[in-house]
Amino acid sequence: MQPVLDMPTAGKRGLLERMVFRGIVFNMSWEDPEMDRRAFQITPSDTVISISSAGCNPLNFLCQNPKKLISVDGNPAQNAILELKLAAIATLDYETFFDIFAARHPSVVTRHYQSRLRPLLSDKARQFWDKKLWIVARNLYDFGRMGLFCRLLRLVFSQVGLSRQQLDAFFEIQSLDEQTKWYHKHVARKLWGPVTRAFVNFKPFLYLAGVHPRQFNLVDGRHDIYDYIKERVDYALTRIPVYDNYFLTVAVTGKFRGKHVPPYLLEENFDTLRKNLDRVQVVNGWLGPFLDTQPAGSITKFNLLDIFDWMTDEQFEGTLRSALRTAAPGATMIYRSGSYQLDPPPAIREHLEHDAELSRELLAIDRSATYGSFYVFSVKSNGNGKAVAREQSPSGSEGHIAVSC
Numbered sequence: 001m002q003p004v005l006d007m008p009t010a011g012k013r014g015l016l017e018r019m020v021f022r023g024i025v026f027n028m029s030w031e032d033p034e035m036d037r038r039a040f041q042i043t044p045s046d047t048v049i050s051i052s053s054a055g056c057n058p059l060n061f062l063c064q065n066p067k068k069l070i071s072v073d074g075n076p077a078q079n080a081i082l083e084l085k086l087a088a089i090a091t092l093d094y095e096t097f098f099d100i101f102a103a104r105h106p107s108v109v110t111r112h113y114q115s116r117l118r119p120l121l122s123d124k125a126r127q128f129w130d131k132k133l134w135i136v137a138r139n140l141y142d143f144g145r146m147g148l149f150c151r152l153l154r155l156v157f158s159q160v161g162l163s164r165q166q167l168d169a170f171f172e173i174q175s176l177d178e179q180t181k182w183y184h185k186h187v188a189r190k191l192w193g194p195v196t197r198a199f200v201n202f203k204p205f206l207y208l209a210g211v212h213p214r215q216f217n218l219v220d221g222r223h224d225i226y227d228y229i230k231e232r233v234d235y236a237l238t239r240i241p242v243y244d245n246y247f248l249t250v251a252v253t254g255k256f257r258g259k260h261v262p263p264y265l266l267e268e269n270f271d272t273l274r275k276n277l278d279r280v281q282v283v284n285g286w287l288g289p290f291l292d293t294q295p296a297g298s299i300t301k302f303n304l305l306d307i308f309d310w311m312t313d314e315q316f317e318g319t320l321r322s323a324l325r326t327a328a329p330g331a332t333m334i335y336r337s338g339s340y341q342l343d344p345p346p347a348i349r350e351h352l353e354h355d356a357e358l359s360r361e362l363l364a365i366d367r368s369a370t371y372g373s374f375y376v377f378s379v380k381s382n383g384n385g386k387a388v389a390r391e392q393s394p395s396g397s398e399g400h401i402a403v404s405c
């Protein structure tokens with residue numbers, strides 16, 4: 001496995017950000033990998049860059065045999081999860097890997113940590129897991145900010161009279177019609193109301209879910225956040241089959257159901273993951289400054305999650321300029337937003353071809369019940385095979401994400 005790259009940490013982070021976004025925030029990548037797979041159509045000639053989050057989607061990309069996978073995150077605790085998963089793929093058998101990261105028998109991790117996993121970790125990840133391995137041993141999906149959020153969510157469900165048995169029965173429903181009737185009868189009329197509105201409008205509650213303060217303002221500034229969340233949940237629970245929706249089973253029950261898991265946890269992908277381990281570069285650092293160290297035209301797939309919801313307009317433009325310079329002609333960029341519309345800045349827009357139809361089509365299958373918009377762009381080459389030349393990025397390109405705004 002390639003050694004982890006530590007970028008110099010640029011700039012001072014705001015107080016709120018230091019309080020909320022440290023340690024494990026995302027215990028799972030809350031982004032539907034089926035959307036990314038269909039948008040990217042990865043081939044063995046592709047160099048993919050992705051934000052790590054909990055490492056699930058970078059590993060889902062690795063299952064698709066890219067030439068190289070770069071996984072970047074400004075929060076080293078997030079990369080520590082990815083590193084532990086990579087070490088487990090390298091040293092454990094599939095059943096044990098599944099026991100730990102599908103939380104079937106997670107405590108087995110303590111048996112293998114010192115002898116097999118710890119030796120393959122970076123210093124930062126070792127320091128983290130030496131203290132925090134109990135999080136994985138007890139069930140990763142119950143911890144981290146998001147884990148705490150989901151446990152509170154389950155409390156809300158119990159308060160509005162939704163029993164665990166009822167919810168388990170819900171996930172067994174196979175027909176959308178029956179699912180929709182069940183949702184309206186047993187869930188919607190109990191869930192949506194003043195109690196949930198109070199919870200949703202209590203900002204710290206959503207910070208726990210990993211909603212960045214700037215993202216909260218972006219969504220609430222444009223659409224009442226309660227109505228937005230209700231619309232997204234209504235959609236996911238009435239228009240998308242629930243029986244293989246592992247996002248919702250983890251949120252609602254704290255567990256995966258059988259083999260309804262992310263692709264990287266499927267047995268059929270384990271040997272491929274192990275074969276491709278040397279293709280992975282993990283980077284502790286912010287995306288923009290890292291891209292500025294990469295060769296022009298060297299990257300073909302960019303998975304940018306919803307990081308632009310965390311940024312100022314200046315950082316948004318600066319980061320996309322860095323991406324344009326490193327993009328190979330025809331490269332694909334995808335990102336999501338917690339708002340219904342977040343177009344690239346005009347100065348960048350001209351260099352990108354928007355596949356509006358595919359973006360809409362893929363948003364329509366989103367099982368995560370989270371995003372209001374999804375974007376698939378390809379980078380226009382400037383005709384001589386070279387990607388668009390990059391002007392010097394304004395000083396605002398992200399070093400840090402101040403929460404002062």
Ligand SMILES: C[S@@+](CC[C@H](N)C(=O)[O-])C[C@H]1O[C@@H](n2cnc3c(N)ncnc32)[C@H](O)[C@@H]1O
Pocket residue numbers: 026028029030031051052053054072073074075078210285286287288305306307310398
């Ligand atoms: C944008 S957040 C949102 C979570 C995401 N929607 C998910 O569900 O996984 C995901 C990750 O991006 C990281 N992040 C945010 N902005 C970043 C940036 N500019 N460069 C590198 N990492 C970034 C955060 O530390 C976090 O781990």
